[in-house]
Amino acid sequence: MSSIHPLKEQLALLVGAALEVIAPDAPVSLEIERPKNPSHGDFSSNAAMQLARPLKKNPRELAQAVLLELPPSPLVARAEIAGAGFINFHLAPAAWHGIVRRVRSERGAFGRGDAGAGQHVLIEFVSANPTGPLHVGHGRQAALGDALCNLYAAQGWDVYREFYYNDAGVQIATLAASVQARARGLKPGDAGWPEAAYNGDYIADIAADFLARKTVKSDDRETTASGDADDVESIREFAVACLRHEQDLDLTAFAVRFDNYYLESGLYTDGRVEATVARLAAAGRTYEQDGALWLRTTEYGDDKDRVMRKSDGSYTYFVPDVAYHIAKWERGFTRAINIQGTDHHGTIARVRAGLQAVGLGIANGYPDYLLHTMVRVMRGGEEVKISKRAGSYVTLRDLIEWTSKDAVRFFLLSRKPDTEYIFDVDLARAQNNDNPVYYVQYAHARICRVFEEWGGDAGTLDDADLAPLAAPHELVLMQRIAEYPEIIATAAKELAPHIVVHYLQGLAGDFHAWYNAEKFLVDDAALKRARLALADATRITIVNGLALLGVSAPEKM
RNA sequence: CUGCCCGUAGCUCAACUGGAUAGAGCACCAGCCUUCUAAGCUGGGGGUUACAGGUUCGAUUCCUGUCGGGCAGGCCA
Numbered sequence A: 001m002s003s004i005h006p007l008k009e010q011l012a013l014l015v016g017a018a019l020e021v022i023a024p025d026a027p028v029s030l031e032i033e034r035p036k037n038p039s040h041g042d043f044s045s046n047a048a049m050q051l052a053r054p055l056k057k058n059p060r061e062l063a064q065a066v067l068l069e070l071p072p073s074p075l076v077a078r079a080e081i082a083g084a085g086f087i088n089f090h091l092a093p094a095a096w097h098g099i100v101r102r103v104r105s106e107r108g109a110f111g112r113g114d115a116g117a118g119q120h121v122l123i124e125f126v127s128a129n130p131t132g133p134l135h136v137g138h139g140r141q142a143a144l145g146d147a148l149c150n151l152y153a154a155q156g157w158d159v160y161r162e163f164y165y166n167d168a169g170v171q172i173a174t175l176a177a178s179v180q181a182r183a184r185g186l187k188p189g190d191a192g193w194p195e196a197a198y199n200g201d202y203i204a205d206i207a208a209d210f211l212a213r214k215t216v217k218s219d220d221r222e223t224t225a226s227g228d229a230d231d232v233e234s235i236r237e238f239a240v241a242c243l244r245h246e247q248d249l250d251l252t253a254f255a256v257r258f259d260n261y262y263l264e265s266g267l268y269t270d271g272r273v274e275a276t277v278a279r280l281a282a283a284g285r286t287y288e289q290d291g292a293l294w295l296r297t298t299e300y301g302d303d304k305d306r307v308m309r310k311s312d313g314s315y316t317y318f319v320p321d322v323a324y325h326i327a328k329w330e331r332g333f334t335r336a337i338n339i340q341g342t343d344h345h346g347t348i349a350r351v352r353a354g355l356q357a358v359g360l361g362i363a364n365g366y367p368d369y370l371l372h373t374m375v376r377v378m379r380g381g382e383e384v385k386i387s388k389r390a391g392s393y394v395t396l397r398d399l400i401e402w403t404s405k406d407a408v409r410f411f412l413l414s415r416k417p418d419t420e421y422i423f424d425v426d427l428a429r430a431q432n433n434d435n436p437v438y439y440v441q442y443a444h445a446r447i448c449r450v451f452e453e454w455g456g457d458a459g460t461l462d463d464a465d466l467a468p469l470a471a472p473h474e475l476v477l478m479q480r481i482a483e484y485p486e487i488i489a490t491a492a493k494e495l496a497p498h499i500v501v502h503y504l505q506g507l508a509g510d511f512h513a514w515y516n517a518e519k520f521l522v523d524d525a526a527l528k529r530a531r532l533a534l535a536d537a538t539r540i541t542i543v544n545g546l547a548l549l550g551v552s553a554p555e556k557m
Numbered sequence B: 001c002u003g004c005c006c007g008u009a010g011c012u013c014a015a016c017u018g019g020a021u022a023g024a025g026c027a028c029c030a031g032c033c034u035u036c037u038a039a040g041c042u043g044g045g046g047g048u049u050a051c052a053g054g055u056u057c058g059a060u061u062c063c064u065g066u067c068g069g070g071c072a073g074g075c076c077a
Helices: A006-022 A047-055 A059-069 A093-109 A136-154 A170-183 A201-211 A232-253 A264-269 A272-282 A318-330 A346-357 A396-402 A405-412 A425-429 A436-454 A472-493 A498-517 A525-549
Strands: A043-045 A076-082 A086-091 A120-124 A158-165 A215-218 A221-224 A260-263 A286-289 A292-295 A306-309 A335-341 A368-372 A375-379 A421-424
Touching (some): A006 A043, A006 A047, A006 A059, A006 A086, A006 A472, A047 A059, A059 A076, A059 A086, A093 A472, A120 A136, A136 A335, A136 A375, A136 A396, A136 A405, A136 A525, A170 A232, A201 A232, A215 A232, A260 A264, A264 A318, A272 A292, A272 A306, A272 A318, A306 A318, A318 A335, A318 A346, A375 A425, A396 A405, A396 A425, A405 A425, A436 A498, A472 A498, A472 A525, A498 A525
Parallel strands (some): A120 A158, A120 A335, A158 A260, A335 A368, A375 A421
Antiparallel strands (some): A076 A086, A215 A221, A286 A292
8 A cells, every 4th residue: 555645655665675575465455654653753654463373473574584685775764663663764855855855846736636536526515595684604615615626626626515405495495585585575573474484684685675576696607687576586586696796795704606506496396306206106106195205215315205295296306316416427527515404314315315226327325414513702801692783693795794705715624523612702803823814824924024035046946955953952843845746635535624724733833933943045055045945835835725625825914 | 404524542643544651742740951143951740632333464544333523514605
């Protein structure tokens, strides 16, 4: 098993060569690891421990045999046996210099991989219904989705970003009824106000615009209000257009873009919903009961069968969901990732069951899901619950206006998606090292400042002799930079952008520590050039990492 | 009641998917200091990884049970 870590890969080759001699046929996964404890060296191999059982030999003796057969390498200063049978490698300082040269030559491409070359992935996220402004939960989803798209693109995948919206269901009818009630001058609580209604002030704004016969642009088309409060169809169209327009503004403020907005209504008009029902029926997976049409999802792991067509003849949301995912598959996306709140986790089994039941050869476990929990907002030591704009919740736009796009993205990506997150507005606004975004961005700005002070051209450092880079802080920093490609690959594979955030905090921390310990612009020209080269490599890595998160890297702060 | 997710320093979170002495940041304590731009820097204390078993050379990680929290369980989405 080779690694994308440049040095792990080379060490694995060395150990592999030794194993060829000792035990050519033994099954060993050549995992080279980074010990937590520095005294255990820079890297270690547990190959001898893996071999102990099949060969029925003492792991330490096996380790000794591996050491004897290990080909000599200039990278390795010392290799020794420790613990139960670990082989620990202590590298020569020069082993790390290659990474600086590599980063500086690859620049923006440093950290990219080709694991997904030639493959297509559709990532669906946000997918908010057009019934209100985007809230902070959508913000988390937008940040996660965009970062994941960037991560996959960096691994060579052809990424398609899609936003699905339900413009055909009960909620839209509720929206239209709410706007209509407002257009007739009613308020929440009045006699005649619909029982199921959206009560936010934004509904009143839409009603006012509707009566004023305004025109709104969204999804590449214009919608003009009829102004007739009895015209529910016009109200529905206009309200959806207004909210889609508002959501577009939210997404623009957050610098998130989509390749496509997929309308649920389209699944009805192009016959996909009917076709899906027909396919499921033809596959013999449906039955009639109590006037409704059911699907035997229990045959595919669901805990109860699900209604497809209600007794009133309309479909449950689950049918267009299945139809939509069949469409994804048929559009050529053999990989699909859906980002949703954990409150939707119940739909996963259903959709997957439906996709298996149609018998179209869709991969088992299609699509993948990334679920995230809710976000709460703290400001001035108190939880913020009310927003004037939304009437009931903190909107994404509020959060961006209170802080910044960079802070919101960085913060929302900083935790594992499945843990609840409390967004601290005051911390996000802080201009000091307590603020993680500031801390990382400032590392970048500091490097830029050093280069400005130096006044030279970074390009002239290409032939710098890196031998002077041997101070402890410099070794730590080079080790950190060498991990970057692996971090990116893991973050993509595990659907875990927070790994990148934590990495960048660590990288910035290593840099600040170095900056505090050593001066870069020293009189010794060779040392100065070597340090500037490392600083430049650090700068490139920070820029690349922040770009994946959709966070800017200012040169001055 | 059932299913899924979670439980790690006082707080917020990590831990390279089974590795060695579980790590950071706040907060706390003690020193230092005004720099290539920072009310900054360096060091230190702090843990039965919720609890009890199991699997093996080795468990925060995998399995079982208990306790605690979140989310679901509709012919709503």
